[in-house]
Amino acid sequence: MNFIGRFAVVFALNFFLSGEAICQDVRWNEIENGIWKASVGEPEDISLLKAADIQPKKEALQRLPKADFPLLKSDIKAEVIDGKTYLRFPLSREEQLFGLGLNFKTVHQRGRIMQLHVDHYGGKDDGRTHAPVPFYVSSKGYGVLIDAARYVTVYAGTGVRVDAKDKPIVRDRNTDKNWNSRPYSDAVEILVPTTGTDIYVYGGNSPMEAVQRYNLYNGGGYIPPKWGLGFTQRVPTLYSQDDIIKEAEEFELHDFPLDFIGVEPGWHSMSYPCTFEWDTTRFPQPEKFNSDLMAMGIRTNLWLNPYISPVGSLYPKIKPLSGSHTVWNGIVPDLMLPEARKILKTHFLENHLNIGVSGYKIDEVDGYDFWVWPDVAKFPSGYSGEQMRQVYGLLIQDMTAKWFREKNQRTYGLVRASNAGASSMPYVIYNDYYSHKDFITALINSSFIGVLWTPEVRASKTAEEWLRRMQSVCFSPMAMLNAWADGTKPWTFPEVETAVRDVANLRMQLLPYIYSTFSQYRFEGLPPFRAMNLVDGFSFDATVTEGALDSTDNPYKVAVKSEIKDQYMMGDNILVAPMFAGENERKVILPAGKWYDFYDGTYVGENEIISVTPGLEKIPLFVKDGGIIPMRPVQRQAPRPDEKVDLILRHYGESEGSFVLYDDDGVSFDFEKGAYSKVDIIVKKDKKGSLKGTISKPEKGKPFGYNKKVNWEFMTK
Ligand code: GAL
16 A cells, blocks of 8 residues: 555544544424424435325414424534434433334333334334334423434433533442432433434424324324224135135124235235235136125235245346345345336236225335345445335335325225334234233334334134233224234134124224224324323323342342333223233223213223223223213124214213214225315203203215214213
8 A cells, every 4th residue: 555545544544533523503494383303414315204205284283283492402412423413302300201113111211222223023122113213202292303214323311421411410329229320311312323314393282292293294194994994804824715705704604893804925926025916726816806805895905025026027127126135035126216116006006906905914024134135235226225124114105005095095004114204104013023011002102103003913822812902902003813824713712702793893883983083193193092191181100119229130220110001092082991811900090080981981080090800801991071982883894985874972971072073985085185074073061951962964065974863872870
């Protein structure tokens, strides 16, 4: 090496080691009512929100109250060092943090360190998960998003800076029993491994309002087609079209709800890698298969992973447009390339959508590291393996969602990887992990980060476990039994068959309420299934119990946080407190205001912790005072667009109340052009003080699938 060469190397090394810091002046622009954006350093031209192709709901954002910038701007710091972006946001005492990805074990995230990385959930809340959304919500009523398609590391109130404003007390471990191994930190610090990023701050008067802004900015939530909210069964891998038709008939015989069927890998002529072509032995007439099911009112949802088999017709077309590495010997289409998307669209439309397929289950886009491309992979679009890993789930959701939207047909499917910006995607996340309790915690956490999650049921060791799981899944965004491996049916445990049918029927009865709740997601950004921490009047959550100092289990005396991670709200009025196998009794924390038993309308308490022993047949459900629950009679399937059903209007408690019942055709996007009804259901006290209900008329010419006659049920006597 000559002198100049050596000089260049030494200079580069010095620069690298010293890491020249470039302090960034963080300039905040209010881009929507109560949403501020700042660009730090040089943001990349790929980001999470760009991959999700978000379309902010500006009018709905305007309707939210005004909000002030929630933090002291001078306390937000940004630096770019060695090609990495260092960010810092202030925290105050008592402030709690939520979000930071689809976590399964914890709801509170203050005090955690996470590297947010798209992955299959591996049993630890360390940032590796199906939707590692770099967004946190504060109990003080604001949210922060780091819009970077990178493995972002978040120190959520863990690192203690020498120049901290609010310093921890220095204690002597020898003598002070209040010594703590994790001294107080007054900041969230974030490392983004690239030269810059866009950051967003969402203001609010409550944590929920910050979440609403986040969801509305991302396009508002999704309203599934009505059939998507009915029951769905996924059949075993090698089922043929005849087996599936028989399965649908069996559901009829057992008088069990069924709106769509999931067809697992066996429909492809080869899978892992996949051909996306029908296997002609198992599915000789795919079009007839779809129309026969449709004649029974049942839709089809096809399983896939995006790794294309060399034996399929797509392979030669996609080969030049795919990444450098294979996954299960399949090539990985570069979804950043419009040309690749176009080829896939033509194939999928011709072979699936145009012959009646109603949706997809998009598997294996999350990882497990071995089962996805490595970070050293290259893609023809020029994006890196890391960037593609963070956005692939979003790209494939966006691509497929647009195919259905162009047909003016709503879809509803499943996906195993997502990220920030997904609120308006027609997909629910699922996985192979199977802890019932952790599934409920994931459902709670999904509400902070604009994604949907289903605690799917697969198999169970006992009838009790089976029933308990079935009860929970019926109170989730997708009521699904996934029998791909073991062929379980809802009636697999005959001793609880009736109770399983009852809870599935109850879900079907609640469709008017659930559908209206999803309309709130779309129009107001309110998540349909909600953490208690997003609910007004809920204040039981900040208890911290100190662990005892102990030479083996707790040598550094780590504080143990007790948190509420097993109950949630479905919509505004129903509190759901699932039961788990082996438990006859559970505690339920009731927020402020009076609460009533869903089943019989009796008063259960207010602003307190109650114990319930509901028996095996029931999942504990409670309704807020004045809560109105619109229901319909038991029916096996969701209503068709032209169908009119009876309306049952339940009222709970002693207070007056109101509810906005939403309806549309249930299948298309015409509601976006105004083809929907919102009617006001109002319960008021008359002069004598007794409760009387009224319902407004739907606007003429707008879809409204309910009969005129309304059955009122005042549940609290
Ligand atoms: C898994 C997926 C399961 C099932 C299976 C089929 O990856 O999580 O739900 O679809 O693939 O092979």
